[in-house]
Every structure is written in C-alpha cells, then in structure tokens.
Amino acid sequence: MPKNKGSETHSMPMHNRHLNVLLLWALIGNLQAAEPVMNAKHRALLKEHCVSCHGPEKQKGKFRVDDLQLTITNVETAEKWQKVLNAMNSGDMPPEDEKQPASAAKADFLDDLANVMVAARRTLGDQKGVITMRRLNRREYKNTLRELLGVEINVAELPPDGGSGAFDTVGSNLFMSANQIEQYQALGREALEEAFAWQTAASVTKKLHYEGETTTPKVKDFVKYQINARERAQKWVKAVDDAAAKPENKEIVAKIQEEVKNNVSRLRREWARIPGAPNPRTFGFDKKGENDADLANDSLGAGWLKYHEYYAQMPDVDRGAYLGTQTRHPAELNVNYIELLVPFDWPVGDYVVRVRAAVVKDAPAERRFLDFGIHARTGKVLNTYEITGTIEQPQTIEIPLTLTRANLSRDNRSLFFREKGSWDTNEEGGRKRAEAVKRNGIGPELALWVDWIEVERVPNAAKPVPPGFTALKLPLDDKLPAPAAAELRAAFERFATEAFRGTTPPPDYVDRLMSLYDVRRKAGDKPVAALKETLSVVLASPMFLYLAEPSPDEKRRALTSAELATRLSYFLWSAPPDAELRKSDLSKPEVLAAQTNRLLDDPRSEGFLTAFVHQWLGLDRIDFFEVNRALYPRFDSGTKVAAKGEIHETIAHIMRHNSSLRDLLKADYVVINRVLAHYYGIEGVKGAGYEKVSLPKDSPRGGLLGMAAIHFMGGNGERTSPVERGAWVLRKLLHDPPPPAPANVPAITRLAGKVLTTHERLLAHQEDPQCASCHRKIDPIGFGLENFDAAGQWRTEDSYTAIDATGKPDPKSKKAWPIEASAALFQGPAFKDYFALRDIIASKSNAFAHSFSEALIEFALGRPIGFRDEPLIADMLKQSSKKDLAIREFIHALVSSKEFHTK
C-alpha cells in the first residue's frame, strides 16, 4: 500500500468535528475535569494555609506548594499534587494546631483536586491513540478454539485478564509468561483431544429413560424398616434400662452417668460396661465396625418417619416421584431431588435432557419452580423452570446440554432436578423444613411431581465440520494408513493458515512442524497422537495467540481488509472472522454496515455482549457475596441466576431490535422470565425463556434501576449501601465517576454501635470535608434508591438493630423508619421520591450515551480512552442521536470511524 494513503481513504467521517465537539459540550455540559488543570482559584487556599511552611521562606519536608504548576503535564508534577491530596485527605495537613480551612472550601478543593488527578492519570497514561498489539484474552482464546475445532474447553486454568480496572481487551494489560506458553500448549492439546473425540463419535446415539416411581419402593421399604427398627430399638433400650436399674449395677451406672453428664443415649452407648445389658447386635443393629449402639439410638428416633409416611401415601406415587425436602442422608434415602449420572462410557457431544413434570393441585405460587443443575450436593443451578402442567396433563421440558471432556468425573456429570430453593444450602433447607414442621408437624408439603426423565445424546453428524478439520483433511484414527510426507506438509500448512486467521505460515515454520512430527513418531507415537501433538504447537504459536497488525515503519496506516475483518469479529463476536466476513470487501461502507448487522444478528454476538456488559456495568460484584437467606428467603439460587440474566437479556433484546439506549434508564417494559415474573409480581410471561412484558404505569421496574440484580450489587446481601448505589449510578449512568476511594482517610468511628437511620448515619459524611467532597454527590442518589431492599424488592420501611456485647442482635434496640427517598442532587434538582429521581436520571440520556460510547471504544480498540477520542465520541453521539440513541448506531459509527480502520 502506498504511504499516506490511509488518511485519504478514511477521511470520510472526519468532517465538521469541531462543530460536533462544541455541540457535545453544549449538550452535556462540563461533567468532569477532562483536562488536568487545577482551577487557579485554589491558589488562595494554598496561600492561606500552606505557603508559610511550604513556600519561599520555609520548605518543611523539602516540599513547597507555591511553585506547583496548575496544569499537570508530567509525572513529577502529578506526584506533587498527589502528595497534597494525600496529606489533606489523611488530615495530616494543615497540622492540627494550625488554622484549618473552612469545610466547604476544603471540600471543593479536594473534590476538584481528586478529579484533576483522575484526568492527569488519564492524560499521562494516554497511549496517544496507538493500539498495542495484543494476545487473545481468555474468552477470545476459548472462542477461537471453538470456531476452529468445534469444541468448548475449560480455560479457567489460564490466568484471569485485566484486574486493573480496564476491559479485558486492553492489550497493554495482557501479559505473557513462560507458564502461560506451556498452558496454551496443554490447552491446545486438550482441545484437540476433545475435537477428535467429537469427530470420531459424530454419529453415536445414546438414550436413557428414568421413571419417577423408581423412588417409591425405596420410600415404602424405608418406612417399613424405620418402624421395625424403632420397635427393636425400644426393646433393646428396655433391656439396657432394666440392667442399669439392678441394685448391683448402681455404682458403675453412677460412674457412667457422671462421665456422660446424665445423657441417656450416651449412657446406653456404654452398655458393655453394665453387667447384663444386651449387645445391640442381638437386636439386629450392626453399624459395620462402628458403635452399634449409635445405630440403635438413632433408630429409636426414627427420624422423619412421618414425612416418609406422608410421601408414601401420596396419590400418584405409583406413576412418578414427588420432590420434597431433605430428610436422611441422600445415600440412605433421598426424597429431595432426583440425580442421574450420565454413564461414563457415553462420549462427549450435544445432549438433550427431557423432564416430564407437574405441579400438585393447590401448590402455592412460589413453590412451582423446578431447578435443573449439575451435582446436587454443591448445587450449581443451571436453569429454573416454572411448572404449569398438572398430574393429569404433565408438561415436558427439553433442556439442551453439552458434555465435554471436562465432564468426566461424577461431580460434573450427575444431573439433578430439585424444587427451586428447597435445599440450596443445609442451613437454608433446614430452616424451611423447620418452619413447615412448626406449621403442620410433618414437613414441607409436596408440591412438584416428576413423571420421567430422559437423557439423550444427539448425533452431531448434521453439524458442519469445523474449519480446522476441513483444512486438515487427514485420517482421524489410526485404522487408516499414516499420511505421506507431502500430504502431511500440505495439511500442516492449511491448518496453520486457518488457525492464523488467513495468514500463511512461513515455510521454515512448517519445516519445524514436520520435524516435530517425525520426532514424535520416532519416539513411538502413533500417527494420530503425533499429529495432535504437532498441532498443539500451532495453537501455542504467536501467530495464533496474537492479533498482529504489522507496521514495520511505525507509520499509522489503514488496516488491510483481512485485518479489518479480524478486528470486527473480535469486537462483535470475541471470535475469529468466518469465511464470509473474510471475503467481504469491508472498505465499502454499505458492505461494512451489512456485515456489522450480520455479526450482531449471529448468536456468536453473545460473546461480545455478555462480556462487554459484564465489564462495563461492573457485574462481578454480583458474585462477590451471598444474600442473607434468613432475611431474604425468596432470593434463592434460582432467582439470583434469573436476576443476573435479566440484565443481559434486556440489553440483548435492545440490541436485537436496535432499540434506544434510553430504555436502560427508563422503560415501560421488562425482559424477564417466569422466575422473575413471580419475584416481581408481574403478569404476562408466556414461554419458559425471557420475553418482553409491558409494565403498568406505576411500576418501579423497567430499565437498569428497576432490576433486582443491580440493587443486590448495591448492598452486601444484608443491608443496602446507598454509597455503593450512588457511586454506581454516577459512574455508569451519569458519566460523572467519583474519583477512586482515596487511601488513608481517617474513618468515622463515633457512630459505631449507635442505632440510627441510614440517613442519619450517612449525614456524618457531610461533616468532614474529606468525605463531603465526594459523598455530597454520591449519597443523595443512594437515598433515592432506598425503596429497593438488599435483594431488589420494593419496600416502604427499613429497620436497624444494634448488636449487643455478646454479638447477638438486641431486639430492644430495634428502630424502624419509613423510607424517605426524597433528597436533592448536589448542585442539582431536588426529587420527592424514586420515580422523580429516575426521571431526572432518564433525562440525562446524553451523559449515559457518552459513558456507553467510551466503554465501547475502549472495548473495541483495546486501549484506554484518551482525550483525543472526544471527536470520535462526538461522532458516535451525533449519529446515534439522529435515531433516538438506537443502540446499533453507536456501533456503526464506531466501526466506520478512522480510529477503527487504522493501525
């Protein structure tokens, strides 16, 4: 390509940029210090409070502030200002015995300085638009193997990407190490093993059918056993008691009584020391090497016999299984869930699981949900279904499932069905069970019924052969003769070309592959083993691992069509380009737009959307803690999975229909499934998946602020955190991120242990200027969201109970108060309740669009956003504003920008 041509070819979207910038600033105002310049007015504070010790006369600590540059252009100046910020935040400066600045002035100073430091870090960290070559991140690596070989492998062993707050696509943060190179080869080998296994088992079918009533005879036999064992235990107890009552045994019995602190079952455990007491074994109690008396004692109680009898007399036990609570150890008797092990000799592949289930008549609404998952004991719930079928007319649910070589052990090939939330944890299951016993004397009423379950392996012969294998064209098992050298060489070259996304491997490299293969063959490997081993090296080679865009002369240049295809597909799929994209002429704007839409319509776009949304909105916090189940029993595992799904499904819906980004701030609809419909109390969901449902006018739901998962994140699983919520709204929705929590601010301790409302407690933030500088912006927003409890349910009252000296809540101290969601934004309008706050936030959709655009740019280009990106952001806002912020317009504007087309 001739030099300098790039700028001409891609000058198209560059017109009128200055005008756009002006428009933009007029629209959103100066939301944050974008340039690292400290306002000159703050000189006054420094002059009055600092210069006498840190000025021309004295330089205590060898530090002076009078000559500090207001504009931060280098690391040294930044460090000096950081020192000022630290000293004032920690309260070290001005010294205690000196005159202190007025609170408001200090708060303003700290507010500005903290934001200027953020801007300075951004400017100093600016890569000046240069995109560093990067390796595939963990997700992309996994997806790339999937596209090449048709299999999904577990890449959890690879080190996580990012962690420094940037997107996992930012190249300068994606490192490489010796360990990793070895891991790539090991994972590549694993993927090849998996892929070969899929290819060789392509036509295998398997099917397993399980009838629910299999459980019934087990329960009935157990009931008989329990009754019989109880009788025997009673006889044994009587015999031991008789022996113990004999006068000649008085002394020994008294001694034992003392040892066992008068516990009768522990006394009986010592039967052998009481002359005349019979061996429990003679009553049929044999605990196989352990103390037989324990078994006798246990049988005396006949634990949960009533519940088992209740189960056995249910009307439809002859045709199916009921799902109840956990009573005995599951290995002894299990009426809580049905677990099916997929036989170990069934191959990897696509499976379908079918369950025919019903709900018993009059079951309460919250007990009509069925959890499906893997390994009941650790209880990983994969999905939850609402059951609407009746025992007369059960419904059949079909669940697609993929089993891979990662599903080789019992722990990850045992599928289970259980009533939602019935036994997520021992603590929670036990609590629900105890409540039911208190109510009815027996245990939780049986609500769900399973007719049968089927597990079937679906042959993958109909699926297209993955491109890696099409390229290889070699025998995949050793029954066929080994390929000749020339054939092999050509196969390596084709495979490497496919793996390197169209780049032909250098001949010397292919020679090396050939000699590797020979070495393996000479070492005794069969042809297929040597082949896999050699191919695994291709999957650890830099041309596979790195997305390279060569530019030996350091000049910025336009991307080639192939490079552009790669950039586009790693943006919108987090996966390599397919054949169609590779052969498209992406330099034509209409082709680019059509391909962008095709990529977004393809299911692979989930690879982009899920990861992007997760990182953009900071959703990792959802998995940082567990909810307190005693306080929020309805927020069980199934509901949490569904609530997290709502965020992703809503944004996927908006993307599918190219709806407006505004819908995320406020909407008259939600995208929910039946689990959430029940949780929110919203009618109208018809199918088993997520769907759009209209909301009544007065609903607090609709948009991100109406979502349970968002509010769950804004708390700690027990109490809400207005600070966490307010900061999240400023950061993600209003494009006004508070500076990171400063280090070394003295903590406010004097309120600890006091019974205060949330408002009262947070008022303390306003007293210290160090706190007020940020919290005056953060806290009011959090107050406006207080109607949502820590599990995202609507509430009108909150309460606080102090902990007494023994660490237990002291009920006498309990204070309840009605939620007051009215507050005023800092230097902004007042609002009377949540709805008014939501309207204010919704009116700032341009700020939200700005924040969204920045995130998209960073994610797509793989570099941190810089000041010079403002024109691009302006273009994106301009183009999307023409279509009411339709979400795809942002993407179209970005992928047609010069930045996206330039190395």
Add this chain to the structure above:
Amino acid sequence: MKTRRHFLQSSTSLIALPALESLGFRRFASAATPAAPPKRLVFLGFGWGITTETWFPDIKQTGKDYTLPEGLKPLARHKADFTVVQGLWNKYSNEGHWGSTMWLTGANRFAEPGQTFHNSISADQVAAAKLGMETRFASLQLNGSENAEASGHGPGLSMAWDVSGKPIGGHKGPVEAFHRLFSKDTTPIEQQKAMLAQKRSVLDTVMENAKAMQRGLGKNDRAKLDEYFQGIRDIETRLAKDEQWIGVLQPKSPIPQPQEGLAGKEEIKIMYDIIVAAMQTDSTRVLTYRQPVSTLMTSIGIKVAPHDMSHYHSTMGEKYAASQQRDLVQSELLAGLLDKLKATKEADGSRLFDHVALAYGSNIRTEHNLDNCPTLLTGGGAGIKLGHNIVAPKDTPLCNTWLTLLHGIGVNVERHGDSSDVLKALIA
C-alpha cells in the same frame, strides 16, 4: 556421571543435591563436615489487612517490654522470636483493594507514561536470582485456592513480579504445590532426555514463528512480543535446570499428600507444612504465599463478607468482631508455623528457624488505609532484632525493611523499590 548417579542412589539424605555437577561433587567430597545451612526468605501475605485497634502493640511501648496486643496473643509463646515494625508504607500505593500487588515491589503504578499499570521486581525475586542457583526451584509462588480479588490481594498471578515487572504465576492450593514439589518422576533417564529434546524442539518451532512475526512489527508491538520471547527464554532456563537435575530423585516428602478440596484454615495450615517441607528438603529457598482470606473466614464460621469486614469502622459490632477473629486465627496459624520451624532440624543440628527470614503482612492496614502496613518479621536468617516492638518514623518506606532482609540473607543489592536506606533500628 555413573559415579554420581551411584552416589545419588545410595544417598539417604533428605537434602536435595545442588544442581551443578562440580558443586555436587564438592559437596559430596566434604560430606563429613556439612556446610552451613543455607539462608531462606519467606513472605506470607494476607489481602485485607488487620484490625488496627487490636493488632498493633502500643507505640509508646517500644523495645522488648511491650504488652502483646489482643490480635497477636496466640503468638505469645513466640514473643521473644518475632518483631513488629510500625510506621512503614509503600508511598506510591493508592489502590484501597490491592493488598499484595505492590506489597513486595513498592512500585509506582503510574511510573510509566503512556501506561495505566506498571510494576517492578518483587523482593523475593531479587533474592531468588541469588539463592535460587542451587535448588531445583529458584523460587516457589503459592496462592490460595480461591479468587484473589475476594481476598483483597489485587491484580497479579501471585505475590511475585519478575525483573521486568510482569506477573509470575503461582500454584493454587496445597495439592498443586505438593505435586510440584514431591511427585516422583519415574520416567527412565534416557526418556527424560528425549522429552527434554522434544520440548526444546517445540520451543524452536514457536520461536521460528515468533521471529517471522517480529519482522513485520513496529516498536511498541515488538516490545509486546518481547514478553513471548522472554517466556521462551524462561522455559529454556528451566529446561537447562531440569537437565542438570535429571537423575536426581525428587526428594521424599516429609509430609503426607494433602487432601483435595481443603479450604480456609485447613488449607493455610497444610500450606505452611508444605512451606516447611520445601525448605527442609532444600527444594527451594525463596517462597511467597498469597494467603486466602475469604475462605479462611468462611471456614471459621464468619458470615461477614471480607471487604465489608475491613470497613468495620462504620458500624463496629459484628464486622469489628469478625475482623478481630480473623486476626486471631491468622496469628494462631502463624504460631503453628513458628513451632514447626523451630522443631525442624537442619543437617548440622541447628533449627530451621535460625536460617529463615520470614515477613508476614499486607499492603493494606484496614479499610482503604495503606499507611502503617502491618509488618511482622521473624526467623534468625537475616540477623534482625527479634522480640521488639519497633516504631519507625512515620512513612518510612516498607522497602527499607525488604532491603534490610535482603542484606541480612546475603543479597547485597544497593536498593529495592523506593527504599531510601536499610532500617537500622531493625539490625541486631
């Protein structure tokens, strides 16, 4: 070669042999008078810090006669054998959730213009460059088996960072660490050599590919690809080391193989045993352990989320109690480790404890406070004062302490991180 192997097979010593032929031979020749036991350096880090009010001794009671604070009470029997240093910090640290990222490096995250993350070599790796020459593993990085973020450690693959400030991977949990150290390689020597040759030819292949790729790249991208080249070089160094150790049996483990699935308190306890075993068998002389905090709390029945706990000031009560409980169990575990270090004997009859320099602490004090980093030092290896409560001038670089330890074990580097000097008050 034959003679040497013959010797190795007949050796009953637990001490692994040094790598180099000549050295091994020398050592063999002087086997009658065992050489002085080697120095070791160990760092134990816990992400979320400690309870400020009850972990630090009273700053007015400096020196030997100080009252042991509540949080260190389980260490009472070792009071004469450890020192608490107060007033240390990494002045560039500014991330309230990064308890380990810069703990051993003292780096300035923003030091590199045009980058948003920068780190530099960690103290353990400085030591490994010298102490690692003669052992099977130059250093060993251990991690908790949980997600490091949940335990407040911050970015990084372990607590160790290499000479270019890039993260070094670590072993997750006791089982992995145990296998790395003690799993027997029963492959015949000729086959091991053939496997080494194969590994080298894999490296040659990917190297060929990297060189071809490098030819087209600009300056920045070449710098990025250098990480790959560095990775290859590191593997080559390791292979060279493996080659030297071919035929040298993996040492017999002095402890049984740990169970799978241990978490929290049990996990740390076993990991401490592995650390002792690794030193006892001289498999390595430099160790770091990024301890789990989140699962530690779960394992002792604390329900407060760890980050929440570190913010105990807002409510005290339950969170404060949880924070104190965490201190106690951590101190109890450390006391157990010290018992073992004292009970384990070197070849010359001295205690392992006398040849170890061990630092225990975090870059976070409490909440987001990064000043007065909790620092507890123990072991006789670095010749430091033990049994003292040392109060350094406020804001003394933590790296001064690391430099003191490095000098104490014979690694005489000029400076480390942002060190300004050694910590003279610490030298015995």
